[in-house]
Amino acid sequence: MARRVAVVGTGQTYHKSHRPDVTSREMIHEAVTAALADAELTIREIDAIVIGNMDHFESINYVDTYSVEGSGGVMKPIMKVSTGGTTGATVAIAAYYHVASGLFDRVLAIGFEKNSESDTTGAIITCSDPVWDRFSYSGAIPSLATEATAYMEKYGATQEDAALIGERDRNHAMNNPYAHLRRPFTVADIMNSPMLAYPIKLGDICPRSDGACACILAADGVAQKIAPKPAWFKAAAVRHTYTWFGDSTDYNKGLVSMQRASKDAYAQAGITSPVDEIDVAELYLPYTWAGLKWIEDLGFCGPGEAPKFVAEKNTHMGGKLPVNPSGGVISTNCIGATALLRVAEAAIQVMGKGGARQVPDVRNALATGFGGCFWTDVVILSSEKP
Amino acid sequence: MDNAAIVGVAQTKYERRKKDQIFADLVFDVTRAALDDAGLGIDDIDSVVTVSNDFFDGRTISGMAVGDACGGQDKNISTVSGDGTFGAFYGLMRVLSGYKATIVVAHCKGSEGSLPLATNGMFDPIFQRHLGIDAISSAAIQANVYLTRYGIREEDIAQVSVKNHGNARRNPFAQLPMEITVADVMKSRKIAEPLKLLDCCPISDGAAAIIIAGEEVVARCKTKPAWIKGVAHCSEDYLLGDRDLANPVALRDAARRAYKMAGIRNPLAEIDVAEVLEPFSYMEPLWLEGLDICEPGKGFRMIDEGVTVMGGKLPVNPSGGALSANPVLVAGLARLIEASLQVRGDAGARQIKGAGTALAHGFNGPCGQSHCVWIVGGNR
Amino acid sequence: MPTENAQGELLKVTFTHPMPYDWSIGLYGSRFFQEIKENRRFIGIRCHGCGLVYVPPRRVCGPCFTELTELVPLSDTGVITAFSVVNYPFIDPNTGAQRPIPYTYGYIRLDGADNIFSHIINETDLNRIRVGMKVRAVFRETEKMEGNIQDIRHFQIIG
Numbered sequence: 001m002a003r004r005v006a007v008v009g010t011g012q013t014y015h016k017s018h019r020p021d022v023t024s025r026e027m028i029h030e031a032v033t034a035a036l037a038d039a040e041l042t043i044r045e046i047d048a049i050v051i052g053n054m055d056h057f058e059s060i061n062y063v064d065t066y067s068v069e070g071s072g073g074v075m076k077p078i079m080k081v082s083t084g085g086t087t088g089a090t091v092a093i094a095a096y097y098h099v100a101s102g103l104f105d106r107v108l109a110i111g112f113e114k115n116s117e118s119d120t121t122g123a124i125i126t127c128s129d130p131v132w133d134r135f136s137y138s139g140a141i142p143s144l145a146t147e148a149t150a151y152m153e154k155y156g157a158t159q160e161d162a163a164l165i166g167e168r169d170r171n172h173a174m175n176n177p178y179a180h181l182r183r184p185f186t187v188a189d190i191m192n193s194p195m196l197a198y199p200i201k202l203g204d205i206c207p208r209s210d211g212a213c214a215c216i217l218a219a220d221g222v223a224q225k226i227a228p229k230p231a232w233f234k235a236a237a238v239r240h241t242y243t244w245f246g247d248s249t250d251y252n253k254g255l256v257s258m259q260r261a262s263k264d265a266y267a268q269a270g271i272t273s274p275v276d277e278i279d280v281a282e283l284y285l286p287y288t289w290a291g292l293k294w295i296e297d298l299g300f301c302g303p304g305e306a307p308k309f310v311a312e313k314n315t316h317m318g319g320k321l322p323v324n325p326s327g328g329v330i331s332t333n334c335i336g337a338t339a340l341l342r343v344a345e346a347a348i349q350v351m352g353k354g355g356a357r358q359v360p361d362v363r364n365a366l367a368t369g370f371g372g373c374f375w376t377d378v379v380i381l382s383s384e385k386p
Numbered sequence: 387m388d389n390a391a392i393v394g395v396a397q398t399k400y401e402r403r404k405k406d407q408i409f410a411d412l413v414f415d416v417t418r419a420a421l422d423d424a425g426l427g428i429d430d431i432d433s434v435v436t437v438s439n440d441f442f443d444g445r446t447i448s449g450m451a452v453g454d455a456c457g458g459q460d461k462n463i464s465t466v467s468g469d470g471t472f473g474a475f476y477g478l479m480r481v482l483s484g485y486k487a488t489i490v491v492a493h494c495k496g497s498e499g500s501l502p503l504a505t506n507g508m509f510d511p512i513f514q515r516h517l518g519i520d521a522i523s524s525a526a527i528q529a530n531v532y533l534t535r536y537g538i539r540e541e542d543i544a545q546v547s548v549k550n551h552g553n554a555r556r557n558p559f560a561q562l563p564m565e566i567t568v569a570d571v572m573k574s575r576k577i578a579e580p581l582k583l584l585d586c587c588p589i590s591d592g593a594a595a596i597i598i599a600g601e602e603v604v605a606r607c608k609t610k611p612a613w614i615k616g617v618a619h620c621s622e623d624y625l626l627g628d629r630d631l632a633n634p635v636a637l638r639d640a641a642r643r644a645y646k647m648a649g650i651r652n653p654l655a656e657i658d659v660a661e662v663l664e665p666f667s668y669m670e671p672l673w674l675e676g677l678d679i680c681e682p683g684k685g686f687r688m689i690d691e692g693v694t695v696m697g698g699k700l701p702v703n704p705s706g707g708a709l710s711a712n713p714v715l716v717a718g719l720a721r722l723i724e725a726s727l728q729v730r731g732d733a734g735a736r737q738i739k740g741a742g743t744a745l746a747h748g749f750n751g752p753c754g755q756s757h758c759v760w761i762v763g764g765n766r
Numbered sequence: 767m768p769t770e771n772a773q774g775e776l777l778k779v780t781f782t783h784p785m786p787y788d789w790s791i792g793l794y795g796s797r798f799f800q801e802i803k804e805n806r807r808f809i810g811i812r813c814h815g816c817g818l819v820y821v822p823p824r825r826v827c828g829p830c831f832t833e834l835t836e837l838v839p840l841s842d843t844g845v846i847t848a849f850s851v852v853n854y855p856f857i858d859p860n861t862g863a864q865r866p867i868p869y870t871y872g873y874i875r876l877d878g879a880d881n882i883f884s885h886i887i888n889e890t891d892l893n894r895i896r897v898g899m900k901v902r903a904v905f906r907e908t909e910k911m912e913g914n915i916q917d918i919r920h921f922q923i924i925g
Contacts, residue, residue: 002483020776023512054447055440055467059781061507064468065751068624075639077619078756079476082440082467084447090464094476101482121856127446130789131408132822134860135915136886138852142871146848149897197850198892238462243410243454243828246821246882249847249873260460372447408792414826414833428831444787454828499787512779 002100004220004385006230007347009039015180015211015332018116024058028070028112031212031337035108038353039216039226043072046216047104052081052091053112053336056123071110083240084127085284085371087111088213088340089379093236095217096379100233105219106226111340112212115333120208127372133245140286141205143245143374145197148289150251152199155304157292159199161311163190165291166203166330168316173327175317175356180209180332190288204288211334213341220385231350234364235268235380237261242373257376258297258368265378266299269364269386274299278380279362280349281315281323282342284370285330291315291323298366317359325349325357339369339377346381387647388766390481391604391611394424394597395723400561400711403497404591409443412593413491414455420489420595425608431597433485434458436465437473437492437715441504456491456595469663470594470719471748471758475617477598487599494713496589501714508752510625521665521752522586526578528631528753529668533580535632536683538671540580544571545689546667547584547709553696554706556736559720561590561711571667587665587712594719596726612726612762615743616648621756629753637676637749637757645678648761653745654679654693657761659701659728659738660745661721665708669754670694673747674702677759696736704728704736718748722760729764784862791913794823797837799913806905808840810879818880842903843924844876844883849897851890874901874921888920900925 011034013019013027022030028051036043049071051064060066064073064080071078083090088111095109121139128137151157170185190203216226223230239257242248248256262274271277281298285291292306300321301309309315315323324330326345329338346365348354363384369377396419398404398412407415413436421428434456438448445451449465452458462485466473470492477488505521532538548568554560566584574583604611620643622636623629641653650656660679664670671685679700680688688694694702703709705724708717725744727733733741746760791799794811798821801809811823815830825834849872858865872887888904889895901921911917 020778052467055507056446058511059507060511061439061441061504062468062751065508065621065624065755066510068621068755073621074623075620075636077640078621079472079619080467080750081464081476082447083449083465094464094479097476097479097483100484101479103479103482119857121854122859123446125856126444126859127450129451130445130787131791131795132915133884136871136884138850138865138869138871139856141854142850142852145850146873149848196854197852236462238464239460240449240453240463241459241828243450243452243459244820244824244881245884246873247828249882251848264462372450373453403790405790406793408790408795411792411825441785444785444789454824454826454831457831459828459831495790498789500785503783503785511781515781516779 003102004232005096005099005217006223006232007215007381008218008223008227008230009035009216010344010347011035011038012178012213012341012344013211014178015209015334017207017209019114019210024112024114025067025070027114027212028067028110031214032072032108032110035214035216041216041226045106046072046076046108047106048077048098049073049108049110050079050081050091050095050098051110052087054082054084054087056126057113057115057335058117083372085335086339086369086375086377087336088338089343089369089377091340092215092343092379093238093377096233096236099217099219105222107217109215109217109340111337113334113336114210115208115335116210128245141197141200144287145200147251148199151289151293154252157307159191160187161307162204162288162292163187164310165288166190169324169328169330172317172325172357173331176326179327180207200287206286206329206333209332209334211337213337213344215340215344215347227351229351229383231347231381232385234382234386235265237264237268237378240372240375245373248374255294255297255374257374258294261376261378262298265380269380275321278321278364278366280325280359281321281366282326282345283323283368284339284342285328286370322359325354325359342367342369343379350381350383387615388613390478390598390600391613392596392726392762393599393604393607393609393611394420394426395726396420396423397559397594397720397723398592399559400590400592400713402589409451409493410455412493413452416593416595417456417489417491420597423609424597426597428457430603431457431487431489432461433480433488434461434463435473435477435488435490437470437490438465439467439715441507442494442499442714444499452491452493456489468750469748469758470715471722471746471760472619472750474596474719474722475619475758478614478617481598481600487597487603489595489597491595492716492719493593494716495591496713497591501589523578524626524752525666526581527626529580529666532632532668532672538686541568541572542686543585543668544568546670547571549689549695550703550707550709553704553736554710557705560706562588563706563710581666585667587708590711590713592713592716594716594723596719596723610730612729613766615763616644616761618643619756619758624755626753631753634672634676634754637673637754638678640757640759641677644759644761650761653677654700657700657743657745658741659704661703661705661724662747663708663718663721663749665712667709670702701738704738721748722746725760725762729762794825798822799917802905802917803908803911807842808876809837810840812836812838819878820881821876821879821883840876840878844874844901846872846897846899846901847875847882848873849887849895851892872921885918886920889923895923899923
């Protein structure tokens with residue numbers, strides 16, 4: 001059976017829209033160095049590496065072999081996994097299985113992206129089916145816009161309800177020295193920002209960032225010697241439900257992949273009442289409406305209840321279940337690293353290393369990845385060894 | 387290690403162009419065939435690993451194309467971007483972590499993209515890519531380094547092509563079964579000095595699938611299991627100029643760790659058959675050196691000495707190898723499939739008599755930068 | 767020349783070459799485009815497990831994991847289930863140039879199908895387009911058809 005596994009160190013670069021001072025390889029090195037320092041390990045003590053990004057953002061084939069000097073992978077086992085927006089969580093989960101299998105004791109997980117090196121929407125369009133969808137597809141925003149429209153029509157939610165998510169996360173980012181966008185941002189600012197595709201405005205969506213993130217995972221028995229308070233994996237669940245865009249559009253059903261993945265994760269973790277048992281959540285929310293609709297799919301509140309749940313500040317810092325103390329994806333989005341940042345930030349919360357963004361007394365922290373064809377990855381970390 | 391096994395395998399016939407099938411069609415076919423081979427249903431599978439590459443497929447998130455086709459819609463699924471031997475390794479890790487059975491599927495249609503451009507993408511965008519270097523020209527550099535170092539003649543490496551295309555005649559899945567001579571190889575069109583057309587793999591379309599299972603599922607499969615004895619991977623440095631291209635150090639490291647897991651002390655004596663990924667003829671002897679099957683610089687003698695031919699002490703690539711079909715990424719999984727079939731005794735006309743232990747190998751990156759080595763056995 | 771780590775101008779290398787592909791459409795996809803050319807209508811495929819009709823036709827039903835074989839003729843009409851008037855500029859990877867905006871990306875449930883088909887709707891005035899409106903495909907002239915998605919010019923609102 002599986003060995004117990006914990007995150008014992010994290011590292012991330014600072015995030016900017018453009019890092020002309022470093023190549024991808026050098027940027028990866030910054031994150032790896034920071035993670036090793038956090039865990040007080042040297043690269044010699046790392047047994048294997050898992051890395052991921054999205055190829056066409058930098059146009060580098062085989063980034064696992066390209067990046068070895070930055071990742072520390074020279075004469076080490078290294079593997080690349082890649083699943084779109086979910087990549088970072090996919091990397092963390094792959095690293096988890098490396099350790100859980102009993103084959104490796106200390107594994108480095110790396111996600112990165114230099115979104116400045118290509119046209120982000122152009123690169124995202126190439127994820128659509130070349131025969132059927134690429135001619136008309138225009139990136140992630142229109143499909144999210146239709147999801148938002150369906151949610152507003154079904155429950156009477158308003159654009160201001162969604163804008164509050166943006167205000168919350170952007171204010172949280174003020175506490176995170178690594179966040180990309182660190183300026184106060186209000187509901188009014190978002191409402192006044194330019195309309196991109198109704199009802200999504202510029203202030204409702206994530207930026208594109210350059211950045212990298214690394215996490216170190218270790219096995220039971222090893223982890224305790226590295227970290228005073230390891231962040232133990234209680235659950236890792238993935239649902240990449242849809243293959244065809246045209247099959248994924250019944251938005252009234254909610255985000256099916258997130259419902260299924262979180263149900264699986266809660267079962268693994270023995271969680272029956274998420275809102276009571278989860279202390280903090282780092283969610284991959286690429287746009288504001290996701291902060292309403294998807295917390296319903298996670299079971300944080302009932303269908304249609306999210307606007308009220310959020311307005312009552314349950315998900316703000318100091319609330320019942322703070323969401324995105326880091327500032328989330330609305331503040332920082334280096335796509336291949338984004339979901340790993342969620343896992344890293346969840347680990348930081350469990351390990352009590354959050355500084356100004358620390359939520360007190362975190363026992364269970366939940367992280368999600370989102371991407372592909374409305375896909376979800378879920379990780380639950382805990383201060384208690386399962 | 388002996389608590390997980392390969393219980394089902396399937397591959398398409400490899401062809402230059404499969405016009406009638408999209409990626410999902412190929413994967414759907416091998417998924418069902420692998421389940422049939424194992425005697426399992428899709429509900430017996432609780433974990434899925436797909437293998438694909440965005441450059442070769444011409445699609446970001448290339449794994450998205452095959453989720454339905456491998457039955458992954460409501461299962462824990464992931465995608466390895468790299469050779470199939472690496473995807474299979476991830477599949478094994480999941481089984482060792484508690485999943486009952488993982489299906490690993492790989493697809494590639496070399497016919498649809500531009501392999502020179504896609505493999506040019508492996509090289510450093512600032513210092514190398516504009517030189518036009520790709521998989522073939524970098525391989526030619528490696529071949530030159532290797533041949534020069536040990537005084538190997540072009541005729542010596544041409545023998546690999548003769549042997550492997552000849553072996554392919556007994557493999558119904560191979561793309562290029564051929565009865566050729568060293569003279570034919572030497573006469574074939576020069577591609578990049580010293581490599582000639584018949585020293586190089588073809589462009590191929592195809593897909594493959596394997597099912598890796600833990601003991602509980604193994605017990606109810608209809609097929610004889612190929613027990614996984616050892617597996618390891620390792621990468622060396624990136625820039626070609628930083629490497630000794632005639633000394634595959636990462637392969638040697640991976641091989642030694644895999645042997646240790648499998649309890650193998652003398653690979654030449656203890657391994658009965660090997661399948662190595664050799665898209666270029668010179669790679670087979672070079673990889674045999676990296677695998678400690680022979681000493682450095684001695685790999686090219688193995689055919690003359692009758693070691694690696696059918697009927698030899700350690701036949702290499704009875705399937706015909708990647709020289710006879712090279713759907714990139716799938717090709718490594720095909721090596722593992724062949725190794726499994728050999729230890730099962732199901733390799734048909736190319737069966738090595740009494741094959742109890744088999745080696746399979748795949749790699750990623752330019753000139754074999756990152757290698758993965760598997761040892762499978764017919765008995766626990 | 768200074769040898770210390772003096773900060774000079776930060777340079778970049780630009781790579782703009784296209785990477786060509788030649789994707790197969792497959793058996794059912796090819797039938798789909800042939801049907802458009804011959805009969806100016808769509809075809810879908812029915813799953814015998816769950817009864818759903820998928821368009822474009824494909825070989826496997828994801829939820830049922832069963833082989834699909836029953837092609838079913840559809841018409842050339844459908845209903846808008848969602849749309850978005852795209853206003854932001856981006857590089858179109860199909861052409862390497864900026865795609866003309868605004869344009870309307872539409873989700874259309876073709877009559878007789880259970881999933882949706884995405885294409886362009888030739889209406890960018892938000893006052894004249896609504897979810898639930900009926901649309902009809904406008905095809906290219908038959909002799910100009912090439913067997914690809916652009917054999918459908920766009921969908922047009924018919925009420």
